Amino acid sequence: MSKMGRRQIGAIILSAGRSTRQNGFKPALAIGPNTALEHCLRLFASAGLENVVAVLGHRADELLPAVRKAGARPVIHSDYDRGMFSSVQAGVAALPGTVAAFFVLPVDIPLVRVLTIQVLLDRLSANPEADAIVPAFRDRTGHPPLIRATLRGKIAAHEGTRGLRGVLEQSAVVSAAVPDQHILVDIDTPAQYQRAVGLWQRHGIPVPGEARILLDWVCGKNSDIVAHSRAVAGIAEKLADAVHAATGIPLDTDLVVAGALLHDIAKGHPDHAAVGASQLRSWGFAVALANIVACHADWDPADSTPVSEAELVYLADKLVWDSRPGPLDARFQAKYERFAGDPESRQAVMQRWQQAKTVCRRVELVIGRPIDPFL
Numbered sequence: 001m002s003k004m005g006r007r008q009i010g011a012i013i014l015s016a017g018r019s020t021r022q023n024g025f026k027p028a029l030a031i032g033p034n035t036a037l038e039h040c041l042r043l044f045a046s047a048g049l050e051n052v053v054a055v056l057g058h059r060a061d062e063l064l065p066a067v068r069k070a071g072a073r074p075v076i077h078s079d080y081d082r083g084m085f086s087s088v089q090a091g092v093a094a095l096p097g098t099v100a101a102f103f104v105l106p107v108d109i110p111l112v113r114v115l116t117i118q119v120l121l122d123r124l125s126a127n128p129e130a131d132a133i134v135p136a137f138r139d140r141t142g143h144p145p146l147i148r149a150t151l152r153g154k155i156a157a158h159e160g161t162r163g164l165r166g167v168l169e170q171s172a173v174v175s176a177a178v179p180d181q182h183i184l185v186d187i188d189t190p191a192q193y194q195r196a197v198g199l200w201q202r203h204g205i206p207v208p209g210e211a212r213i214l215l216d217w218v219c220g221k222n223s224d225i226v227a228h229s230r231a232v233a234g235i236a237e238k239l240a241d242a243v244h245a246a247t248g249i250p251l252d253t254d255l256v257v258a259g260a261l262l263h264d265i266a267k268g269h270p271d272h273a274a275v276g277a278s279q280l281r282s283w284g285f286a287v288a289l290a291n292i293v294a295c296h297a298d299w300d301p302a303d304s305t306p307v308s309e310a311e312l313v314y315l316a317d318k319l320v321w322d323s324r325p326g327p328l329d330a331r332f333q334a335k336y337e338r339f340a341g342d343p344e345s346r347q348a349v350m351q352r353w354q355q356a357k358t359v360c361r362r363v364e365l366v367i368g369r370p371i372d373p374f375l
Contacts, residue, residue: 009051009121010102011044011144012091013037013072016057016080021188027063027107029193032200036187037063039110041070044103046284047117051102053094055080055087085163092155104164105144111182111196111203112144115283119217120146123176131171135178138209142183145173179206179214202254204286208233211258218265218279225267227323233260235325236316238374242367243307252288252309259292259313273297298352299359307366315363315371318356325375328360329353 015037019026027037034042037054044052052072056063057080067074077090088104095102101124105112116135123133124146132147145164147155151171158167182203187193206214212230219225240256243249266276277294281287292310299314301307321331332353339345360371 006048008100009049010095010099011049011052012104013040013054014087015107016055016077016087018058023190036110037107046114051099053091055091085160088164092152101148103144103146108186109143113180116178116180119178127174130174132173133176135183136175137181177213179210205255206258208257211261215261225264229261231320231323232316233257235319236260236312239312246367256309263293263296315359
């Protein structure tokens with residue numbers, strides 16, 4: 001999506017400090033299968049960036065193997081006790097002159113989504129007057145900022161007051177909403193580290209706030225898709241709550257809402273369900289979420305299986321016409337009449353109608369009441 005080639009984009013990982021507020025050494029702390037430093041390295045590798053610099057200092061010898069394995073360039077910064085901004089300056093100085101813009105990511109912000117890198121690159125291309133793009137989630141700015149190379153001189157000359165923030169405060173900076181709460185998640189303290197470990201277990205499933213931002217980023221120019229998806233999410237969440245209340249089955253409500261919000265992100269493409277699912281997988285989201293999107297157009301559950309998150313999203317989609325919730329039969333009757341004189345299309349509508357009614361009956365049986373009051 002970005003007009004800049006990935007070879008023109010650099011990244012600086014700041015991993016030189018002493019981790020004084022943490023019980024362990026932050027870059028080496030495990031979060032899931034990787035250390036914090038490895039997560040940062042994998043982020044930029046997954047984004048296709050080649051000019052990645054890791055600034056090392058304290059216990060650098062322990063970190064060098066991971067940096068070299070990732071194909072990044074290690075920069076040993078012996079004066080790391082001067083503070084983080086001195087590491088920023090060392091990293092900027094190490095970037096090649098061909099770099100047009102670069103990210104700056106402290107190692108204690110290790111869970112940033114690869115999609116965030118794409119969003120920031122898009123925003124930089126869309127804002128040619130901006131010196132930097134700063135990611136934001138729920139009106140709070142986080143990391144990593146994306147900075148044009150035109151600020152390299154300012155960074156090198158800055159005396160250090162307020163660090164990199166001090167440079168950006170004197171520059172043209174644009175805040176960009178990203179579908180990523182993890183831009184705010186650091187591991188400075190043991191409590192923060194434990195929270196990050198918990199968040200990693202759900203990393204592939206966006207919370208509703210993230211899913212809404214992603215919907216707007218992908219489909220924001222099509223207000224009809226956005227309105228429809230938000231309406232479907234509202235119905236799907238109500239159904240999930242009703243199933244849980246009736247059965248005690250702990251359905252994943254975040255998964256339901258995210259699937260509903262994102263089910264039509266590829267609308268307009270042939271086989272948009274499969275295309276949308278593929279997009280989500282490529283952005284690092286969970287297979288469970290991609291599967292909901294993949295099967296939202298057709299669903300044929302076995303009678304013996306419990307009602308699932310995917311089934312609720314499928315049904316909610318069928319209960320929303322454009323952005324208006326309405327009875328299932330009324331929607332399909334209108335679609336059936338639209339194809340008067342087209343027996344083949346009418347047969348396809350009838351098949352989907354019966355499929356949707358089967359799912360509706362299954363859900364009504366589980367919750368013990370009709371669906372209509374949810375509309």
